[in-house]
Amino acid sequence: MANPSYPMTARVEQLRLRDLLLLEHIAQQGSLRKVAEALHVTQPAVTQALQGLEQAFGVALVDRGRRGVSLTPAGEAALARLRVARREVGAAIEAALAPQRPRLRLGTSPMAALDIVPQALAQLRRALPEAHVVLTQTSVPRLWAALGDGELDAIASSRPVLGPGERPPPGVVVEGVGTERMVVAAAEKHPLSCTQPTVPQLAQHRWVLPPVGSQAVAMLDEWFSRAGLPRPQVSITSDSFATNLRLAAEGDLLTVAPETAVRNHASALGLRVIATPWPHLPGELVFAYRTSSLDNPVFSALRGCFVSP
Template identity: 50%
Template sequence: MDVLSPRIEQLRLRDLLMLEHIAASASLRVVAQQLHVTQPAVTQALRSLERAFGVALVQRGERGQRGGGLTPAGAAALQRMRVARQELLAAQRAALTPDVALLRLGVLPLTMYGLVPKALTRLRAARPDIHVTLHEDTLARLWQRLDDGQLDAVVGRVPMRDELSQLPTGVDLQRVGSDRLVFVAGVRHPLANLKRLPLTQLVDQAWVLPQPSAFTRQVFDHLFVGAGLTPPVPVITSMSFYSNLNLIADCADLLTIAPASAAHKHAASLGLKTLPTPKQLQASDVVLAYRRSARASPHMGALIAAFAE
């Protein structure tokens, strides 16, 4: 087990969290006002922090005086301290409810069609004492919440090359499944029974699509751009695959793009038809992401095992 240096062990939690106030206000004077202490007291606490960590955490001005901005070392330390604060809050909840283990799981909506429900069913059978809270969001926000310690794990797709910078440090990725995107229509749509469907025939159709920042929308737009076509402008924008599938089921002129698992699950109940979809929309791997330091936790181990099955 790693041993903390005596200087770090002597630090107070209030001093550690002071970096967050400094990062937010960029002024030691303002920090002193927020903490209801004198500015010399803030300066002294900062000196103790820097001696304990062995590096400068706050930038100096031209005269050698501390400014308010954090150094790169200070920013890196603050990020880990935010995680530590979330872990302290989790420890407090655990102490108040020792018979219930809490797992905070972030999920992309596309993973809720089969993959996550099946894994959580296995988890409940193996560990009925574990309480899971689900948080659905975009992948970028899920990575940020995992990095901040607000989530214990994330189930999402494999990051694209330009998204790797968003991936938190110290995170392990475990492949747990795959899914692909398909074009979907209601059975009453004029295109529902076609065997071939060129992209040129889809440009002027009425579409229900996710917002432009969503991965699915970006893949959709790139497909048309790659073919030299202008991507269709949606008549309805919605982030919920389930909502979109219900919309195309009731509106005979609408099309959407959705995970194949979602289209298959609701095909019979809603009256849906998967359209001929270009091969460029290949299957995307789905991964379970978790902080490496949390792998030894029995709760995380149970979650990993549930997905591995």
């Protein structure tokens, strides 16, 4: 299909929200007939809507084959943005229903939730007491996926580890806001608390750790793999740093946690940072947001609490 010159304002403005959701139905059903059945319309109507969509975009969005239809690379790229647009429409409806109480969807990783997020939200409360922040705490990979899909307006998190050629999700801006380092911690009464253990000694003890896939566990795997050893035996898996530290303080378990969390609980729980053979290098904490949030007054105020102008 030829790629006509832009702007194509007239064609785009003629599209309906139902047309924009068509690609998602096609990706799910793989058949225009099944799409028509799901939408309770005729197949010619679906074909006509798809043709109008492709004319508006100026590229082929769907491959038509004997076994059905599938999205082209252009269609996949468009669908990623259209899913975000659908969620933005939902957010717009919520905003219209409660204009006096502006809302913001903020995600945080467990590490960012220890210090920088509570401080920022306290500042926001003083500046905009009527604001409604919906706070979601989850793992770093899930946060970045939710931000990319438009489920969250902004996140405070560790910077994700990107592979070669990978970039942050489209439409997302990333700004550094601080650092935090992970340390190994144990109860003061732990056999290793007053020593500088070797990697094999650390591997001989049991641990309480976050779930596999978390950055803390990935870092621990890297540390042990350098010594040619597998991850040590995990007795308890928990995604709460506070819970892990309390469990370590109550018994003979080692754990990995942000240094801020260990320092905050050290005195009350009787914890100690273990001197390990590897350096405890700080990792970067970032504030990332969708550019579509820039017009949200709550977001502008919150960004000022994280990032100095």
